Amino acid sequence: MTRWLPRTYLTLVYLLLYVPILVLVVFSFNDSRSGYAWGGLSLRWYEALFNNRAMVQAMWNSLWLALSAATVSTVIGALTALALHRYRFRGKQVLNGMLFVVMMSPEIVLAISLLGLFLLVGLQLGYVSLLLAHVTFCLPFVVITVMARLSGFDERLPEAARDLGASDFTMTRTVLIPVIMPALLAGWLLGFTLSLDDVVVSTFVGGPSYEILPLRIYSMVRVGLKPEVNALGTLLLVFSLVMLMLSQWILLRSKR
């Protein structure tokens, strides 16, 4: 009794987590048009997916947007974290708290306010508006990730580097950045993922000139679940797994 209870519980939890994903993967190889009946193995939905030029374009758009949003927010976020960590200035606490406000505020509020802002300044809705919006919501996550790493950072390391003849810039390049690299990487990946699957903000600030994947899927599903979406989902899953393994591999290497 005491033995099988925890096991059953654990099995249930994992089933709950993985069965939907498993169903999605299995049905992406299904030869049947219906999403609910098995019709044998086939790659036809993958074929259909890659023949759907709008879909492929949306995929590239999404990847490019996530890549640029993650990179921009990592650069700005890392600098912000460094400033917050290193200097004492007036309003530091307020600035710090404001990061959490952005993080905690409902996405819909952020979406509406960003849209309002873009319309006010007359910005054409498209790649630039999406990038600005995505950087906005990614930024706090990057700052907090990097700050966490910096809080455990030995303050003597920069001093040791300076003591041995490094200028402030050289010290940053050869000591500070390598040491906080895992946090930069983690922040970047977090930003990348957040950007890639964002729907709410993108719905508001996106424009017809730059269609991205989540919105494309969303509009596809509205007219009925196509098996193509399963294929797409599977590809995204594989992609995220590869990214995850890559980041783990880099982290492990940096520890060695």
Next chain:
Amino acid sequence: MKQTLLSLSNLSKQFDGKTVLDSLDLEILDGEFITLLGPSGCGKTTLLRLMAGFEHPDDGSITLAGQNLTHTPPEHRPLNTVFQNYALFPHMSVFDNVAYGLKMEKRPKDEIRQRVDDALAMVQLEDFARRKPHQLSGGQQQRVAIARAVIKRPKMLLLDEPLSALDYKLRRTMQVELKRLQRELGITFVFVTHDQEEALSMSDRVVVLKDGRVQQLGTPREVYERPANLFTARFVGETNFFAGRVDAANGDDTITVDVFGLKRTFRKPDFQVFEGQPLHVLLRPEDIRVLAPDSDDGVAGKVVERNYKGSTLDSVIHLDDGTEVLASEFFDEDDPTFDYRLGEPVKVSWVDGWEWLLPEEDADAEAEASADA
């Protein structure tokens, strides 16, 4: 005669309105092993950080071999630091850590390799060049930190409590090692510690610091045997303080002092004395003689504590007037049964001439000195 290498003059530093260094003057000689000794918060680490260039003085100047360094950034000062927790670069191998200073000088690769190998050989870590710092023991990390700091052949090495993270035995080994390195390299070592034993055993000269001021500067022997004030006496080693009163200033460079009602004849101290003046008679525990209760000499008391220390027997004796006396006696080979029972009545005495006299300081200073030490 050794020449002055670094001179600090009138150095002052405040942090948030709290004075850490108070117009401090200090001359450090070329090639010496000098220790900054004091309790935490005495300003010793701040002083070291000012020399290294990590902090800037509010006032005063730092001059190294005639060159004013007061506002020079750390990377342009010809001195290097060994940090308390080593501060090794965690993402670099031992080799790259040690090579860092030379890479900053943009030395040719072959020269770097040669010099790093030599430095690692000097600290007996040739076989560890490719390891990462976290794969080394505390003592090995310490050696890497030293090799890294001396590779640029600095004029001066600053060591900020470098041994405090090591266990007792390793610390003793590293103390000997550091002394050997200093002799071999001929570099001036400025060593910061709060451990008075370490300071006495390693240094050519000791600077005793308190509240950002130099309390005493002298050889370990001077600091231990002839403390300049009550603070130094209390902080460096253990001391018995007996209240005395000048009975008479004799013509022949001696004075008669009344201690515990006994008239003892002491050497005349450096400071002015007058009849009836109260003073402190200082005696180190090893200067105390414990005698049989029926001897003619000495003050009566009883043993309240005994501590077997291997080579010595340390005891605490309560005198009849309430004074506590620490005594530390070597075992007498002729008397294998030498020991005390608790409560055993004894008499306490000392050899006149082994005492050290200090004038009374004002009450605040005395209370503070005993609190710090």
